Ligand SMILES: [Ca+2]
């Protein structure tokens with residue numbers, strides 16, 4: 002299957018920093034772990050945690066995309082968050098210790114896709130490939146291709162590797178993969194509210210993670226697309242594609258790469274805007290059906306459309322997505338799906354190295370992007386959080402996981 006233009010095997014080129022001057026300005030506190038195989042979960046391989054006090058902040062923005070509105074107050078409790086996105090070396094340690102196989106590495110079950118040729122059921126993932134020149138930006142298939150064999154350890158498909166990129170964020174991880182890592186680490190994925198609070202770095206209502214000005218003193222402060230999307234990337238501090246974590250200055254909380262570099266999974270189901278966040282699941286479903294948001298969904302497919310384009314919906318799409326029964330029956334999960342699809346979508350935060358100002362101004366804390374839980378791409382990663390233990394209210398002993406999600 003090939004949903005993008007051509008079958009070019011030329012991966013997105015990743016080059017090193019030009020002149021070796023790519024800074025480590027934001028690197029304080031960053032520990033790049035050793036890559037030695039591990040048999041247990043040594044905390045030394047995990048990212049350092051930055052404790053945040055929590056509190057009330059203004060979430061969202063009305064300046065950019067409609068799904069970020071309205072601006073409203075949100076309160077989050079205290080939590081700790083990883084100082085940088087999970088790196089290739091860290092994910093490798095997890096795989097070494099557990100033998101975990103990511104979603105992108107698993108063959109699709111023919112039983113779930115009746116009538117689809119076996120050769121179209123190979124494991125793989127979505128890979129960004131620059132176009133030869135300017136293109137109409139309305140069709141993402143021109144710069145994304147379904148690449149059999151693309152996986153976290155070969156993010157651009159067979160022949161690519163993560164060698165020399167041990168300290169880059171891991172990519173080609175689906176939601177389930179991110180959850181599996183977090184569980185192994187004894188950590189969790191952040192809610193959207195937690196992530197945005199952390200991403201703002203203590204600046205109330207600022208446009209960017211560092212303030213309102215895009216490039217104070219002319220300094221580029223996040224790894225996002227430089228040049229002309231999607232055909233000419235001149236590099237962010239020399240980096241085309243992902244960059245080592247901490248290459249860019251940390252935000253006010255000391256957190257590296259919150260915006261730019263890679264999008265990051267959150268545990269929150271996608272909603273068309275923040276106005277519906279507080280409604281019941283049924284109301285969210287109705288709102289989803291009533292709202293049609295016409296906007297480019299980042300620089301990427303917003304759903305598993307690459308799969309859906311070639312495959313009919315599986316018999317049990319929620320089950321196939323690896324969700325538990327509670328979640329599968331949750332109306333909110335279903336409502337997060339793109340109309341016409343049954344695959345739930347979670348909120349991605351922070352934007353990526355592909356976000357270009359003229360096309361996708363999402364390297365901002367308020368920005369969000371829907372992503373189908375089964376989809377892995379070359380610009381999505383994650384980081385984990387740790388929350389203090391919460392006393393369970395005796396009145397809700399049987400509260401299902403799906404209801405707990407609503408609290409996030
Ligand atoms: Ca990021």
Ligand SMILES: [Cu+2]
Pocket residue numbers: 299300301352353355356357361362363
């Ligand atoms: Cu984008």
